[in-house]
Amino acid sequence: MIYTITFNPSIDYIVEVExxxxxxxxxxxxxxxxxxxxxxxxxxxxxNFGVKNKALGFIGGFTGKYVKDFLQKEGIDTDFIMVxxxxxxxxxxxxxxxxxxxxxxxxxxEENLKELYKKIExxxxxxxxxxxxxxxxxxxxxxxxxxxxxxxxxxxxxxxxTTGDVLIESLKKNPFLVKPNRQEFSxxxxxxxxxxxxxxxxxxxxxxMGVQNLIISMAEEGAYLINDKGVYYASSPKGTVINxxxxxxxxxxxxxASYLQMGDLLEAFKWGVAxxxxxxxxxxxxxxxxxxxxxxxxxIKKLI
Numbered sequence: 001m002i003y004t005i006t007f008n009p010s011i012d013y014i015v016e017v018e019x020x021x022x023x024x025x026x027x028x029x030x031x032x033x034x035x036x037x038x039x040x041x042x043x044x045x046x047x048n049f050g051v052k053n054k055a056l057g058f059i060g061g062f063t064g065k066y067v068k069d070f071l072q073k074e075g076i077d078t079d080f081i082m083v084x085x086x087x088x089x090x091x092x093x094x095x096x097x098x099x100x101x102x103x104x105x106x107x108x109x110e111e112n113l114k115e116l117y118k119k120i121e122x123x124x125x126x127x128x129x130x131x132x133x134x135x136x137x138x139x140x141x142x143x144x145x146x147x148x149x150x151x152x153x154x155x156x157x158x159x160x161x162t163t164g165d166v167l168i169e170s171l172k173k174n175p176f177l178v179k180p181n182r183q184e185f186s187x188x189x190x191x192x193x194x195x196x197x198x199x200x201x202x203x204x205x206x207x208x209m210g211v212q213n214l215i216i217s218m219a220e221e222g223a224y225l226i227n228d229k230g231v232y233y234a235s236s237p238k239g240t241v242i243n244x245x246x247x248x249x250x251x252x253x254x255x256x257a258s259y260l261q262m263g264d265l266l267e268a269f270k271w272g273v274a275x276x277x278x279x280x281x282x283x284x285x286x287x288x289x290x291x292x293x294x295x296x297x298x299x300i301k302k303l304i
Contacts, residue, residue, distance in 0.1 A: 002046060002256055003123065004130040005116070005147070006039035006057035007139065008105040009067050010090045012245075020095035034284065035067040036090055038132035038161060041246045041285060045253035045275065047076045049288045051260060054079055056119060060106045061086030081115050083108055092245075107138050120147055125155035128256060131170070132161040132249065141165040148173035161252060163187065174210040179252055181217045199224055200231050200304065213265065215255070217248055217276065225269045231304040232266065234273045237297035239281040246285050251276030254291055266300055273298045 014032045035044075043055040054077040059067055064080070064087035071078050085106025093099040123129060129151055131144050140146070144166050151158050157176035160167065163184050171178065171188070186193045189202055199216060203226035206214050214226045218236075225232040254275025259268035274294040278286035 001126070002051065002053040002128045002130065002260065004039035004043045004053060004055050004057075004132065006037035006055065006133055007108070007135040007143075008037060008088065008133065009040055009057055009059055009064070010036035010088045010103065010105070011063050011066055012036035012090050012092060014092045014094065016094045018095065020093065020097075020099075032284075033066075035070045038249045039130055040067070040071070041249035042130055042132060042253045042256075043071065043076050044074065045246075045250045045279070045285050046257055047074055048285065049253065049257040049291075051253075051257045053077070056080065056116065058083045058106070058108050058112060058116075059087045060084060063087040063089060079119065081112055083112050105136050108136060113139075113143070117147070117150060120150050120156075121154075123151065123154055123156045128157045128159060128176070128260070130159045130161070130252065130256075132159075132252070134162060134164075135166060142169045145169040145173055148175065159252060159256070161248065171206060171209055171211055174212065177213045177215065177252070177255070178206065178211050179215045179217060179248065181219070181248060185216050196233075196303075200226070203231065215251070215269065215272065217251055219244070219247075219280075223251070223269075223273050223276075225265070227265065229265075230302055232269065233301050233303055234269055235297070235299045237274060237277045237294040239277060239294075241280045242283055244280050247276045247280040250279035250286055270295065270298045270300055 012034045015028045016030045017026045018029055020026050043053050046053045056079050059080045060083040068078055083106050088103030088105040091101040135143055148158050159177040160170045160175045161179045193202055203214050216224045220236050222236040223234045251272040255268045255272030258271035275291040277294055278290035
């Protein structure tokens with residue numbers, strides 16, 4: 001089973017306004033509401049691919065109920081922990097320019113965390129756990145690392161996709177997969193990493209630290225997979241980017257869906273890149289057929 005954890009879910013309220021004017025009354029042309037959060041995005045894409053998974057995390061209030069009900073209507077199993085306070089709402093305004101207003105999210109208590117730890121301790125070596133997204137400021141910076149320690153006891157394969165100190169702490173616990181984008185990768189080393197040679201050099205450092213598989217996503221410039229077998233580059237399919245939100249999450253979902261079925265890292269890498277691109281070319285998260293249509297455009301080359 002694949003489990004995803006979203007510490008700070010949201011309702012993403014997307015509104016389109018023609019010629020938005022500050023300080024004036026503006027009329028909404030179209031609007032959409034989706035459950036948001038990186039782990040939830042991964043659960044939704046896995047579900048679109050017909051892969052069973054369970055969404056964990058923290059929700060609260062009427063907004064949390066909306067998130068839970070939405071996912072269950074799509075057929076996704078959930079096991080959220082209820083907290084005091086409302087799940088946040090993120091407003092994404094599309095007009096002449098794009099503007100985002102992101103909510104803060106509810107406070108998670110130590111008791112809430114203990115309840116999550118208990119759920120995680122029941123996972124086994126046959127399970128995958130995805131830790132994706134940022135965590136609230138009230139939580140310890142090593143919370144991902146604490147979860148990984150519990151997973152190591154039962155050989156659970158952990159996938160990490162986050163930023164900053166939380167990401168850096170997680171690298172020490174032998175994650176199965178880490179997926180930074182170029183900026184997040186540079187932040188790990190506090191250095192601007194640009195060239196292919198630099199990507200390989202610093203990527204191999206993470207493998208020596210204990211990361212089992214590293215995927216560095218580069219948007220339209222493709223992606224790199226680095227592990228103890230070598231360094232691989234995947235080209236990015238061509239298309240018109242409509243919505244880049246969720247593309248990285250979709251890459252992870254496509255990778256896991258393929259790896260769970262075939263156990264082949266390179267084939268999973270190819271599916272991941274195709275799936276990430278398919279979401280970037282879609283209004284919402286992609287369907288399986290969208291990724292299939294792009295597979296022939298993904299070419300993998302071994303560099304080392």
